[in-house]
Amino acid sequence: MSEPNVDRAEIIGMTSTQLKDWMAALGEAPYRARQLHQWLFKHRAPSFDAMTELPRTLKKILEERASIVSARIENIFISSDGTRRYLLGLADGCEIEAVFMPEETRDTICISSQVGCPLACDFCMTGVVGLKRNMTAAEIISQVIIVLNDVYGAGNPTPHRTNIVMMGMGEPLLNYDNVMQAIQILADEDGFAIALRYITLSTAGIVPGIDALAMEPRRPRLAISLTAATDEVRDRLFPINRKYNLDSLIAACRRFPLGPRERLTFEYVMLDGVNDSDRDAKLLVRLLSNVKAKVNLIPHNAAPELPYRSSPMQRIMEFQKVLTDAKLPSFIRRPRGLDISAACGQLAARHSATE
Ligand code: SAH
Numbered sequence: 001m002s003e004p005n006v007d008r009a010e011i012i013g014m015t016s017t018q019l020k021d022w023m024a025a026l027g028e029a030p031y032r033a034r035q036l037h038q039w040l041f042k043h044r045a046p047s048f049d050a051m052t053e054l055p056r057t058l059k060k061i062l063e064e065r066a067s068i069v070s071a072r073i074e075n076i077f078i079s080s081d082g083t084r085r086y087l088l089g090l091a092d093g094c095e096i097e098a099v100f101m102p103e104e105t106r107d108t109i110c111i112s113s114q115v116g117c118p119l120a121c122d123f124c125m126t127g128v129v130g131l132k133r134n135m136t137a138a139e140i141i142s143q144v145i146i147v148l149n150d151v152y153g154a155g156n157p158t159p160h161r162t163n164i165v166m167m168g169m170g171e172p173l174l175n176y177d178n179v180m181q182a183i184q185i186l187a188d189e190d191g192f193a194i195a196l197r198y199i200t201l202s203t204a205g206i207v208p209g210i211d212a213l214a215m216e217p218r219r220p221r222l223a224i225s226l227t228a229a230t231d232e233v234r235d236r237l238f239p240i241n242r243k244y245n246l247d248s249l250i251a252a253c254r255r256f257p258l259g260p261r262e263r264l265t266f267e268y269v270m271l272d273g274v275n276d277s278d279r280d281a282k283l284l285v286r287l288l289s290n291v292k293a294k295v296n297l298i299p300h301n302a303a304p305e306l307p308y309r310s311s312p313m314q315r316i317m318e319f320q321k322v323l324t325d326a327k328l329p330s331f332i333r334r335p336r337g338l339d340i341s342a343a344c345g346q347l348a349a350r351h352s353a354t355e
Contacts, residue, residue: 009066012040012145013138013178015185026061040068041191044145046154071096071142076150083337086147090115090139094132096169098143100151101336107151108163111143113179114170119204122237123227123269123300123308126169134175140182143168144192158192164199167223172201173209183220196220202267207244210252223265223296224253228275229283237274246287253291263294263329270311270319271300281322288328295323295330301338 011019016037023033032054039051047068048059074095075087084100099110117124118131148158164186166172172179179201186194199220203209213219228234234241241249253264266288270276284295297320300310311319316332323330 008064010070010136010138011036011066012068012070012141013136013181013185015181016188016190026065028058032058036062037191041185041188042157043155044149044158046149050154067091067138069142069145070136070138071146073146073150077337077340079337079340081336083340084147084151085337085340086143086150088143088146090135096135096139096143098147098168099337100147106161106163107159108165109144109147110165110167111140112168112170113140113166113172113175117170118174119171119238119240121204121225121239123271123306125303125305128305129169131170134178135170137178137181137185140178141185144186158194161198162194164194165202165223166200166220167202171204171206173203173206173213176209176212180216184218187218187220197262200265202265204238204240205244205249206240207248207252210249210256214252214256221262221265222256223267224249225269226266226284226295227269227271229280229287233275233280237271250287250291253293258292263292266293266295267298268295269298269300270316272309272311272315274308276311276315276319278318278322281319282326285323285326285328293328295328296333297330298333299335301335 009022011022014022019037020030020033023036024030035053036051039045045051045068048054048062051059071088071090073086074089077085079085082102086098086100088096088098090096094115096112096115098112101108101110112135114134115132116129117126120127120130144164152159166179183199183201186192186199187196196218200223201213201220202223202225204225210222213222228237231241231245234246256264258264268275268284288295297316299313299316300308302309320330320332
């Protein structure tokens with residue numbers, strides 16, 4: 001696995017304490033570190049030049065020693081439903097993607113955590129690419145800055161109730177330290193100030209990672225990509241299920257500490273004829289019977305490379321009825337950005353395939 005080729009400090013991947021220490025090593029006072037911190041995370045300044053109250057000499061030093069965003073926009077695809085999909089280039093030429101989804105009451109930014117993914121889930125385009133490398137904390141944060149600055153403009157406040165979901169490329173729990181570092185930075189009340197309850201980490205079921213997250217004093221919401229209610233089906237869709245089967249996964253979910261009104265989200269991608277019968281729905285109800293759960297039913301985003309089709313909407317609604325009758329809360333996710341290759345990893349995978 002290669003490491004990113006950056007010789008300048010990736011300061012947006014630093015917590016406020018780390019930034020203070022880094023500035024102290026340059027001989028700068030803590031109040032300067034605080035100013036820099038505000039410019040980076042409150043105002044999302046695109047350049048050091050824009051940081052008006054910093055002295056010119058300091059700006060020059062920062063320009064030489066540090067970089068702000070460690071990614072650049074290679075392409076933006078805008079869907080008729082307002083979804084904006086970003087193909088981003090990292091310093092070493094790797095490509096990742098992030099997605100902005102406007103909704104009536106809130107906006108959601110979907111970000112990547114790895115370049116590619118090692119899990120090779122059979123219905124996911126990112127699995128086709130394989131893992132190239134982990135993303136650094138700064139690269140993970142860069143996606144949020146780039147998207148917010150593109151949509152709202154640098155300097156304008158991050159809208160209240162902006163949601164961050166780690167549902168782009170990669171398995172966040174296999175890049176644990178960098179992902180947790182990025183989440184702490186996003187949640188820092190003096191910086192982005194995105195509340196932890198508006199940040200969701202989604203996993204394909206890395207049991208030791210779920211247990212590690214359970215021990216964190218400050219943790220995001222957790223979503224589990226379940227998509228199957230039996231080991232037989234799940235083994236086929238998620239190779240990782242052969243290592244951490246449903247028994248061990250559900251046991252980890254049961255011991256995961258939740259707030260009084262908090263529920264775990266279980267994502268269930270609806271695959272025609274594979275996992276979408278009423279019997280599957282009943283098995284799902286039984287599987288989650290002792291878990292504080294809500295289920296997101298997700299129409300599959302098809303791609304020629306993937307041997308699956310989405311269940312028809314009628315079937316999804318019938319499937320949902322079984323859950324509702326059993327008092328298991330569920331939501332049908334509206335497909336987004338269908339006209340711009342919105343399935344996870346489609347953009348970067350297509351791009352590398354055509355190079
Ligand atoms: N590795 C993590 C996060 C990335 S995948 C995880 O597995 O949760 C984010 C979500 O997108 C998962 O719920 C996954 O099941 C879903 N997904 C992947 N490919 C999809 C596709 N082609 N159509 C619909 N959902 C998909």
